[in-house]
Amino acid sequence: MRILLLSFCLFFMCNVNAQKADSTNAKQKVAEVAQYRSSLFKQKLNLSESEAKQFFPIYDAYIADLTKSKKSFRNKWKKKSIATLTEEEAVEYYNDALALQQKEVELFKNCSEQLKAFMPMTKIIRVATVEREVRMKLISKANEVKLPKSKKKSSSNDSEDVK
Numbered sequence: 001m002r003i004l005l006l007s008f009c010l011f012f013m014c015n016v017n018a019q020k021a022d023s024t025n026a027k028q029k030v031a032e033v034a035q036y037r038s039s040l041f042k043q044k045l046n047l048s049e050s051e052a053k054q055f056f057p058i059y060d061a062y063i064a065d066l067t068k069s070k071k072s073f074r075n076k077w078k079k080k081s082i083a084t085l086t087e088e089e090a091v092e093y094y095n096d097a098l099a100l101q102q103k104e105v106e107l108f109k110n111c112s113e114q115l116k117a118f119m120p121m122t123k124i125i126r127v128a129t130v131e132r133e134v135r136m137k138l139i140s141k142a143n144e145v146k147l148p149k150s151k152k153k154s155s156s157n158d159s160e161d162v163k
């Protein structure tokens with residue numbers, strides 16, 4: 001009985017330690033991807049250190065506001081299918097979609113105005129293009145450093161894939 005209890009305690013402690021390690025590892029990998037993102041923006045926009053220090057807080061705030069606006073729109077309309085909207089709902093959807101696009105333009109305009117204080121316009125107009133390039137590279141990088149538990153958990157299929 002003691003052996004069973006002792007083995008159970010050891011198993012539990014190993015499991016807890018593994019979870020802590022996974023959490024630390026996840027934070028480290030997120031930081032690694034964030035560092036990679038920063039280096040890509042610096043490289044692609046040819047940012048100096050002083051420009052980079054000023055750029056990222058402004059750009060990150062812009063992205064956060066943009067994400068919040070898009071998420072709000074999606075949350076409002078995610079339960080509705082465009083094909084089944086009534087005429088009134090379609091008008092509301094159209095107005096919301098236009099408002100979202102106007103918000104996107106307004107946010108980019110505000111971000112650009114702030115960036116103009118320390119960056120040349122030639123770099124600012126390249127931000128959207130660089131953003132798309134960086135996003136594609138980040139997706140590739142994120143797939144490389146994915147945590148094991150986010151992969152498929154079917155062990156039978158894994159053995160078939162190895163053959």
